Amino acid sequence: MTDRPNHLRVLLVEDNPGDARLLQEQLADANRSSAGVRYDATVVDRLEAALQQLEEFAFDVVLLDLTLPDASGTETCRRLLEHVPACPPVIVLTGNADHRAATDAVAAGAQDYLVKGTFDTDLLMRSIEYARERHRARLQLEQALARETEIVDRLQELDRLKTRFVAMASHELRTPLASIAGFSATLRERWEATTDEDRLAYIRIIDDQSARLTRLVDDLLVLSRIESGSLDASPGEVSLHDVVQAVVTDLDAHERGIEVSVEPSVRVLVDPDHLEQMLLNYMSNALKYGDAPITVQSRPHGDSYVDVLVRDRGDGVPDDVAPLLFEEFVRGRGHSAARIPGTGLGLSIVRGLARAQGGDAWHEPNEPSGSVFA
DSSP: OOSSTTEEEEEEEOOOHHHHHHHHHHHHHHHHHOSSOEEEEEEESSHHHHHHHHHHSOOSEEEEESEETTEETHHHHHHHHHHOTTOOOEEEEEOTTOHHHHHHHHHHTOSEEEETTSOOHHHHHHHHHHHHHHHHHHHHHHHHHHHHHHHHHHHHHHHHHHHHHHHHHHHHHHHHHHHHHHHHHHHHHSTTTSOHHHHHHHHHHHHHHHHHHHHHHHHHHHHHHHHHTOOOOOOEEEEHHHHHHHHHHHTTOTTTTEEEEOOTTOEEEEOHHHHHHHHHHHHHHHHHHOOSOEEEEEEEETTTEEEEEEEOOSSOOOTTTGGGTTSTTOOOSGGGGGGSOOOSOHHHHHHHHHHHTTOOOOEEEOSSSSEEEO
8 A cells, every 4th residue: 555645556457558548547537536536557568567566566456457468367366366465456357248257356356347448437436446445344354353263263272271281280189189188098097006107107298298289289370370361460670699599598509509600780670579489490490300510690681681591410301301391280301200299380380470571481401411491
């Protein structure tokens, strides 16, 4: 479309010099009689020339003869519409004997047709105006349908994810509940026959499974808020070094082999609680799965961002697991995964929290061994 609202660029595709001249005169007459709109015509006599013009320039309407030296009939219109994705409205021009071809062209996507020698300037102007209106209406309808299709696809995907999520969550919740119920029943039914040592062992198991269940429910609630878009965030400028040190202190991680390499001058705009949770999840994973030395460091990312890296020297992540690491309930960092407790939600939460604040989370292999979570 032209950048001047009162100027319409018309591409006239007509190989008959007489017909082309008549149409140019009608457009010139329209310019003289219309105070609001000017028609600027470009004339070509081949379909290939028309396609080239449409690729290089913006037009508001195409007047297309169906009988050209390099194309004929409905195929002329179809080729033009298929070749130009954002084709302007097309009005086909036909002879008296070509009504069928003209109606077929309209069915193929043209907005209107005119029979040569039967229309005057007023009818030509009305046809152009109505063709543009119908074209706009069709584009709006197509956009609305595309949005509706996108919404339906998204809802179907969310429903699929919800079903999968509920199934996985139910499975994960049943495991600690079964342990709690089983050992509680043992204590209730066999209290007298159970030694004090066994009782304490059973109670510790119940405590551990209760704590696991609490962590799982807390993680599920966080994920639910992330996925529903109801996550509360209060971004503020904080010292990255101070937040990292606070997490290290909470984990008693200095004694457990975590080294911090973050400059005190690095400040970031982020919700501090969310940043602390992301770092806590990453460092907890490194301590569970990785081997020393484990380091936390920062590096610039463009002009406005900073990457936070947690490196370990563990088994690394198997190639078949790496693409799935940040999905819910996915675990499997090497051979140690099966014997180490965890909810399988920590990395999903990290990515969700990061993306909710305009960032991201990912995994890189560490050289020569281990993993980098950033």
